[in-house]
Amino acid sequence: MGNRKTISRRSLLTGSAIAAGLALVRTATGQWVNALVPEKIPLDPTKQLGAPQGKMGTRSTFEKLEKIPSDTSSRTPLHLLQGTITPSDLHFERNHGGVPAIDPNQYRLLIHGMVDKPKVFTLEDLKRLPSFSRIAFLECSGNFRTGKEELTPQQICGLTSQSEWSGVLLSTLFREVGIRPGASWFLAEGSDAAVMTRSIPMEKALKDGILALGQNGEALRPEQGYPARLFLPGWEGNTSVKWIRRIEVSDQPFMTREETSRYTEKVNGKIRQFSFDMDARSIITFPTYPVSIEKGWIEIRGIAWSGRGKVIRVDISTDAGKKWQPAMLQEPVLDKAHAYFRYFWKWDGNSTEIASRVLDETGYLQPTIGQLINARGKDMGGYHLNPITFWQVKKDGRILLRPQNWK
Amino acid sequence: MGNRKTISRRSLLTGSAIAAGLALVRTATGQWVNALVPEKIPLDPTKQLGAPQGKMGTRSTFEKLEKIPSDTSSRTPLHLLQGTITPSDLHFERNHGGVPAIDPNQYRLLIHGMVDKPKVFTLEDLKRLPSFSRIAFLECSGNFRTGKEELTPQQICGLTSQSEWSGVLLSTLFREVGIRPGASWFLAEGSDAAVMTRSIPMEKALKDGILALGQNGEALRPEQGYPARLFLPGWEGNTSVKWIRRIEVSDQPFMTREETSRYTEKVNGKIRQFSFDMDARSIITFPTYPVSIEKGWIEIRGIAWSGRGKVIRVDISTDAGKKWQPAMLQEPVLDKAHAYFRYFWKWDGNSTEIASRVLDETGYLQPTIGQLINARGKDMGGYHLNPITFWQVKKDGRILLRPQNWK
Numbered sequence: 022m023g024n025r026k027t028i029s030r031r032s033l034l035t036g037s038a039i040a041a042g043l044a045l046v047r048t049a050t051g052q053w054v055n056a057l058v059p060e061k062i063p064l065d066p067t068k069q070l071g072a073p074q075g076k077m078g079t080r081s082t083f084e085k086l087e088k089i090p091s092d093t094s095s096r097t098p099l100h101l102l103q104g105t106i107t108p109s110d111l112h113f114e115r116n117h118g119g120v121p122a123i124d125p126n127q128y129r130l131l132i133h134g135m136v137d138k139p140k141v142f143t144l145e146d147l148k149r150l151p152s153f154s155r156i157a158f159l160e161c162s163g164n165f166r167t168g169k170e171e172l173t174p175q176q177i178c179g180l181t182s183q184s185e186w187s188g189v190l191l192s193t194l195f196r197e198v199g200i201r202p203g204a205s206w207f208l209a210e211g212s213d214a215a216v217m218t219r220s221i222p223m224e225k226a227l228k229d230g231i232l233a234l235g236q237n238g239e240a241l242r243p244e245q246g247y248p249a250r251l252f253l254p255g256w257e258g259n260t261s262v263k264w265i266r267r268i269e270v271s272d273q274p275f276m277t278r279e280e281t282s283r284y285t286e287k288v289n290g291k292i293r294q295f296s297f298d299m300d301a302r303s304i305i306t307f308p309t310y311p312v313s314i315e316k317g318w319i320e321i322r323g324i325a326w327s328g329r330g331k332v333i334r335v336d337i338s339t340d341a342g343k344k345w346q347p348a349m350l351q352e353p354v355l356d357k358a359h360a361y362f363r364y365f366w367k368w369d370g371n372s373t374e375i376a377s378r379v380l381d382e383t384g385y386l387q388p389t390i391g392q393l394i395n396a397r398g399k400d401m402g403g404y405h406l407n408p409i410t411f412w413q414v415k416k417d418g419r420i421l422l423r424p425q426n427w428k
Numbered sequence: 429m430g431n432r433k434t435i436s437r438r439s440l441l442t443g444s445a446i447a448a449g450l451a452l453v454r455t456a457t458g459q460w461v462n463a464l465v466p467e468k469i470p471l472d473p474t475k476q477l478g479a480p481q482g483k484m485g486t487r488s489t490f491e492k493l494e495k496i497p498s499d500t501s502s503r504t505p506l507h508l509l510q511g512t513i514t515p516s517d518l519h520f521e522r523n524h525g526g527v528p529a530i531d532p533n534q535y536r537l538l539i540h541g542m543v544d545k546p547k548v549f550t551l552e553d554l555k556r557l558p559s560f561s562r563i564a565f566l567e568c569s570g571n572f573r574t575g576k577e578e579l580t581p582q583q584i585c586g587l588t589s590q591s592e593w594s595g596v597l598l599s600t601l602f603r604e605v606g607i608r609p610g611a612s613w614f615l616a617e618g619s620d621a622a623v624m625t626r627s628i629p630m631e632k633a634l635k636d637g638i639l640a641l642g643q644n645g646e647a648l649r650p651e652q653g654y655p656a657r658l659f660l661p662g663w664e665g666n667t668s669v670k671w672i673r674r675i676e677v678s679d680q681p682f683m684t685r686e687e688t689s690r691y692t693e694k695v696n697g698k699i700r701q702f703s704f705d706m707d708a709r710s711i712i713t714f715p716t717y718p719v720s721i722e723k724g725w726i727e728i729r730g731i732a733w734s735g736r737g738k739v740i741r742v743d744i745s746t747d748a749g750k751k752w753q754p755a756m757l758q759e760p761v762l763d764k765a766h767a768y769f770r771y772f773w774k775w776d777g778n779s780t781e782i783a784s785r786v787l788d789e790t791g792y793l794q795p796t797i798g799q800l801i802n803a804r805g806k807d808m809g810g811y812h813l814n815p816i817t818f819w820q821v822k823k824d825g826r827i828l829l830r831p832q833n834w835k
Contacts (some may be wrong), residue, residue: 062529062530062531062534063528063529064534066528066529066619066620066621066671067525067528067619067620067621067623068621069528069621070525070526070621071523071525071526071527071528071529071620071621072526072529072650073497073499073525073526073527074495074497074498074499074500074501074502074521074523074527074651075497075502076494076496076502077493077494077495077517077649078495078516078517078518078519078649078650078651078652079517079649079650080646080647080649080650081530081532081647081649081650081654081655083531083532083533084647086646087483087484088481088482088483088484088485089483090482090483091479091481092480092481094481095479095481095482095483101639101646102644102645102646103559103561103594103595103645103646103647104561104592104593104594104644105592105644105645106513106592106644106645107643107645108516108645108646109515110484110486110644111485111645112485113482114481114485116478116481118474118477118478119477119478119479119480120478120479120480120481121470121473121474121476121478122469122470122478122479123469123473124469124490125488125490126490127471134660139648149725149726149727150727151770151772152510152727152729152770153758154510154511154512154758154768155758167782171780182626183812185511185512185513187510187511212472212473212474212476213473213474214473214474214475214476214477214478218473222769234510235510235511237511237513237515237644238509238510238511238512238513238514238515238518239487239491239493239508239509239510239515239518240487240488240491240510242485242486242487242488243479243485243486243487243488244481244482244485244486245485247488248488263611264473285756290780307521311541318556319556320556320557320558320559322559339809347531350559351560353760353762355776356758361561363558363559365558383634404790408698409549
């Protein structure tokens, strides 16, 4: 998990900060440090006056929450989270040219092409439009890793996260510029160094597309597209173009690099393009590697979601997929959102495998890797893989992934 | 808004952090700084490779979000937020002996009194119990300020915030120890320096009380009761005892300091005790002081909530309370949760007053300050005040609070 070396607390403080009762600093490894909290934790905290209020809350220094960054992405620690909201600083990222630094006062969004009134919007213009917010997941279509037993849910599928997204409905925005008859697609262009571009059907935009300005109550984080991004609920993350600067309305798709040479899948030898919907998926987040369990009652927990609507049911198997029993779902189950499930299981100490599978409101049941191979062929590539994840329970209580290799 | 002096970025970085692509630090004033983002923002961000992924997301340095700390509390910047979730580091705090530093490995919760099996739970014990999560607001009963025109929603009522709370239902916990016949109250005791204690009716605990371990996906923040707190949805915040270390079950209330000399209200000369429910309330969060507006269409936005259940309707007046029109409510409207409302209004440039009022599912309509005085008398103290907030709109576009003084 990287370098745990931390910066000296004291060296981070200024006299004025201490005088103001403020000592919140973050170390290079992402740990919170409040230097006014004593280094030595008292055995009886009631015998010592606590730290004063600050302008910002902190994390306990005992909580180690981190994403796993790679060259192009970072993964949410799903197995260390509770409930369904992802803290904004732990939301996964995926980018193609780094995180651009954008001055919100310089930000502009151009909408042109097959529209009645081409317009340039400032951020203030966008904030004045009718607002909207909803809770939904966002998932990268390349969200699958396997191949060894020592993998956590974060490593296997940490490229999904959930937030309350706020902003302006695309339908509102398009009403402002007037869509011409025959317009059926638009190009979304980012202002990152990759100038990310994707073609989006107008139908999706008018159904539930959002121009997002906010996330979990505050402005978007830079990694999430600050100050404005597309957000297309339930669709592959790449289409929710971040740092959006231009929308061009057309009567056909634009065939950009990221929808021709990338973000397409081989299905039985043919190439599938514009595979937007994220298929229903679930994963157990507890108990999983690297946790060990003991004999007795265990609450199996996890999340399930579908890009096509609501989760209807999650089944749990504790005998390697022979029998399945429904789990409890935490209400309210929201459309195109991570749902939280739990299932009580008494482990008898024998080796077995546990797994979850989800049924969504379209009747789609999460497949096994074998079913995926049967449907698409062995050469199906790395996008839109949502197989059931089986976890091996060893006699000594260790939990290990059942690797699912097919190439 | 306090001292804006910041710590030099470069001085906060170690060589190893830069090598790892990590440069996330927080200054004494709570600002995020990513030292790998260039100091000079490029006019065209596409011409420059962006910052790499990190282990933690950051805030844009252009976003100034802070609580207002006092000696005993800090207030959520309601007027700067979007949607309904409060970022955890901006959740209001109120404490009576500072924020204790607690080692989760040393943490213990004792449940005793009128129970079959007194028990001490470790944090690990609690995490093994059946889990639960819900989105709900938390509000301090002393959440009202007035007296001058230059007040923001944060200053007036920033002692309410909203999170997804996760943990164990109190009903589950009490099943573990077995409640004896006749048990009707319990004492909740905190491990802060104030040793905060409150008496809670068993009925509430069994209805929807939570022993909360998590907030917005992660462990509780220290200011919010890390590692465990009571959470009683819809009830005055003080009853949701933080850093809880002891629960004593009884057949009567304990008459602690905080429910006799404090957290009681004068109602027509008599003292009202155990006034747990937070009454329905709403507040416009845009446009409000210190914002100025211009003639034309404006989306009036705000939040509404009730400790007794769901928000049914929010009305808006743009003529100082003579006429009221229903606002739009953002679905889903959740039980005992902040609901987000909006209302489109065309300001003609004349001076007026705008206000919101909420109706909850019990039929309770948010009162004016006059109605509160009529019901309770002029000597009603500072708790459970939820009057309609009127905002003056001046001819020059300035928005100022209508102060509501009665003493």
